[in-house]
Amino acid sequence: MDIQGKAEKQFHRPYENWSSLKSAADRVCERGVHINGAVYSSKLSLASIQTLLEGTAGGGRKRFVVRKDKFSCVVHDGLRVFRDVQTKPSVILWRDSKRGLTYMISVQPREVFEHICRSVYRFLQPELCKVFLRTREVQGALNRLAESHSELKLRVREYTARSLIADPGSRKRVRTVREWTDEEHETVFQKLADEKQWLAGLRLEVRGRGEAAGRIWRDVTFSCESGFGLFFNSIVAVLGNSVTGSRKFFESRGRLENPDHGSRPVRISYSEDVFSNKKQNIRLLQILKTLRDSALSVYHPNPYLHASLVDYVDGSSYEVWVTNPGSILVVPKRKATADSMGRVCNFICDEFQEGDIQELAC
Amino acid sequence: MEVAEAIESLKIEANNYMRTVYALKAMANELLWDASAKRFYKHGLACFGPRLETSSLNRISPNNKVTPDLVVTVPSRQNVLVEAKLAVSGDKDKRRPKLLQVQKYDDDLKGLADNQRGHPGHDIVFLVSCEHAKNIKDDIQELQKNGEIRFDRPFALVRFFLMEQYKTWFVLEVVSGSLTDTDETEKLRGPLMIDLVHLISNPDFGHIKFYDAEPPLPLLMDEIHELVMSSLTREQRQELRESNQVDVSLKVEQLREQMAENCGPINTSMSRIPEIPQKGWIGRALEGFRKMGWASKQNDGTYVYHVKQRRDPLEQFYSLCAKRKCRTALQRQQKQEKDAKKYPLFGDQIRCAK
Numbered sequence: 001m002d003i004q005g006k007a008e009k010q011f012h013r014p015y016e017n018w019s020s021l022k023s024a025a026d027r028v029c030e031r032g033v034h035i036n037g038a039v040y041s042s043k044l045s046l047a048s049i050q051t052l053l054e055g056t057a058g059g060g061r062k063r064f065v066v067r068k069d070k071f072s073c074v075v076h077d078g079l080r081v082f083r084d085v086q087t088k089p090s091v092i093l094w095r096d097s098k099r100g101l102t103y104m105i106s107v108q109p110r111e112v113f114e115h116i117c118r119s120v121y122r123f124l125q126p127e128l129c130k131v132f133l134r135t136r137e138v139q140g141a142l143n144r145l146a147e148s149h150s151e152l153k154l155r156v157r158e159y160t161a162r163s164l165i166a167d168p169g170s171r172k173r174v175r176t177v178r179e180w181t182d183e184e185h186e187t188v189f190q191k192l193a194d195e196k197q198w199l200a201g202l203r204l205e206v207r208g209r210g211e212a213a214g215r216i217w218r219d220v221t222f223s224c225e226s227g228f229g230l231f232f233n234s235i236v237a238v239l240g241n242s243v244t245g246s247r248k249f250f251e252s253r254g255r256l257e258n259p260d261h262g263s264r265p266v267r268i269s270y271s272e273d274v275f276s277n278k279k280q281n282i283r284l285l286q287i288l289k290t291l292r293d294s295a296l297s298v299y300h301p302n303p304y305l306h307a308s309l310v311d312y313v314d315g316s317s318y319e320v321w322v323t324n325p326g327s328i329l330v331v332p333k334r335k336a337t338a339d340s341m342g343r344v345c346n347f348i349c350d351e352f353q354e355g356d357i358q359e360l361a362c
Numbered sequence: 363m364e365v366a367e368a369i370e371s372l373k374i375e376a377n378n379y380m381r382t383v384y385a386l387k388a389m390a391n392e393l394l395w396d397a398s399a400k401r402f403y404k405h406g407l408a409c410f411g412p413r414l415e416t417s418s419l420n421r422i423s424p425n426n427k428v429t430p431d432l433v434v435t436v437p438s439r440q441n442v443l444v445e446a447k448l449a450v451s452g453d454k455d456k457r458r459p460k461l462l463q464v465q466k467y468d469d470d471l472k473g474l475a476d477n478q479r480g481h482p483g484h485d486i487v488f489l490v491s492c493e494h495a496k497n498i499k500d501d502i503q504e505l506q507k508n509g510e511i512r513f514d515r516p517f518a519l520v521r522f523f524l525m526e527q528y529k530t531w532f533v534l535e536v537v538s539g540s541l542t543d544t545d546e547t548e549k550l551r552g553p554l555m556i557d558l559v560h561l562i563s564n565p566d567f568g569h570i571k572f573y574d575a576e577p578p579l580p581l582l583m584d585e586i587h588e589l590v591m592s593s594l595t596r597e598q599r600q601e602l603r604e605s606n607q608v609d610v611s612l613k614v615e616q617l618r619e620q621m622a623e624n625c626g627p628i629n630t631s632m633s634r635i636p637e638i639p640q641k642g643w644i645g646r647a648l649e650g651f652r653k654m655g656w657a658s659k660q661n662d663g664t665y666v667y668h669v670k671q672r673r674d675p676l677e678q679f680y681s682l683c684a685k686r687k688c689r690t691a692l693q694r695q696q697k698q699e700k701d702a703k704k705y706p707l708f709g710d711q712i713r714c715a716k
Contacts, residue, residue, distance in 0.1 A: 122603070255569060255624075262565030289674075297584050297676035300377060304530040304558065308588065312671045314599065315592035323530040323558045331562055333569070334624050335592040360563055 014069035025228040036113035037105040041247035089116040126337035132346035158203035198354035254336035273325035316340035368684035385522040393434040410627030411574040415472040422466035441484035495521035571625035580679035
């Protein structure tokens, strides 16, 4: 068994406290194995998560095996999807009940980690809520970290971003760019703003009391290459605060949760008049049609846009309106979970164009 | 009639219906807005489709029940009764009887004053789409001149349309007549432009999708599909994900109540609110699902809806209704041709009827 295999076997077990998990993760990192992780917002306790995961799926089949200790549990996926993986797809799961966060980490390769995360997340949706951060939120989080921990030096070593393709003859409308660099995070965010790009992911180095390096993505997943303790307590912790804030923003917006006051719409605003070109209405509709597990009903495409979107994952539904050239209005209908609403808004920001998601003020 | 042509005509019909609903919302929004205080009147009430009773002196329908599309009441102000007309015939002779019917609201309507905290009297607003406004205005003027129509209460003909001027605006404009409130009349003569966002996000009536006229079937089916999806339990959702289908039992009356709560008008004076949507509309929509194979009917009259993750549901509903429309048109044409052959002497009249 190679280093990866040994690390998987030794690491994937339940832990009784945070320090034992952190020490194990640090040891794994020292051997050059990357730790992949994801942060979710959730009000479910560890015991409830275990109960739900141990329940049967459709057809009466049990999918997950869960082993639990005081602090964390380890979840093994019963499906063997990856033949070349030495152990079953597994993930360690624990809660930060104070901030309402649930973490998942694994030392398995990224594609295996993504597979099990997706499976567990889909099983626990919408109670387990995935949050997506926009460029400004990641920037804000890193700024807060730099201000509160002046001893830490943050350097961006690589970033991936997306931007619109201006050429009307192009079949693709959004390009992905990847840059290798060694700059302060503020400089990188300034560049993104200047070039009208939105962030997809960053590779950061943290220097302070020790050193750490790793990547973060806008879906609040991360991959730590070295110094897990420092990386987690600095970068992941500060992103966790943004996750809590984002969840709160998208919570309680459907009519079921606001019986006396109607639903609470949000506006995705752009700094320029994106929809002054009416072809953008059609582009937005085409993009919305590709949202996974959803159905779109178009009532009026042009000059104003009016459509209805049903999220089949949890039955949330929305009306989507474009009534002015600089913004999209997302109006929750009867039911709208924070998980679904965040996913829909992120999909628009990521695939159409990133904008500011704001409370609608009439 | 081609299917594509029928789909287009259904889409226009659905669009007109939605515009009419928005016109009623726009009227409610305007009449409830206190322009001087820049907020809605504290005790103002928009009552969509209240059931009122006419007096024995009513010229059109004495001692009967009437349901105007909207009544707006604001304490210490005159009530405003609004009737919207969705489809108006291009034929003058077919149009006029419908206009005469509006006179049934020119009466001391029971239920208006006692139940709605407003003034006992009321003004009448006849709300029509922009394209019909000129014809209706001319008709009313002619009918008034001939003494065939008269309104003892203040009456205003208001047209509505959507306008694109940087933003999308819903426009209301008085074409003829006036209201008791002269300031309001002047505002509506303006014309009055309301930001569509205010109507979409209104907490009291932003959710309303239907008024007291049967909506085009595809719109209703689309709303039912959404409601069923949002009502699934965790276990049903899990089953849907794993098995790609889950069956849900639907009872017409229960579904009607849920739909009324979801997209019908909700008012405080519930006793005077008609069933919106009506039981018959729901029944027809469920039959539509059955014909599409999306639902099956049980012996006890309940329906089993086969929930699946379906793409483009609204387009599928349009397609179903369009095919049915084409089939009906074809059957009618075949019958007329058969009749023309059977009764050759009346052939011309049969062709004219066609």
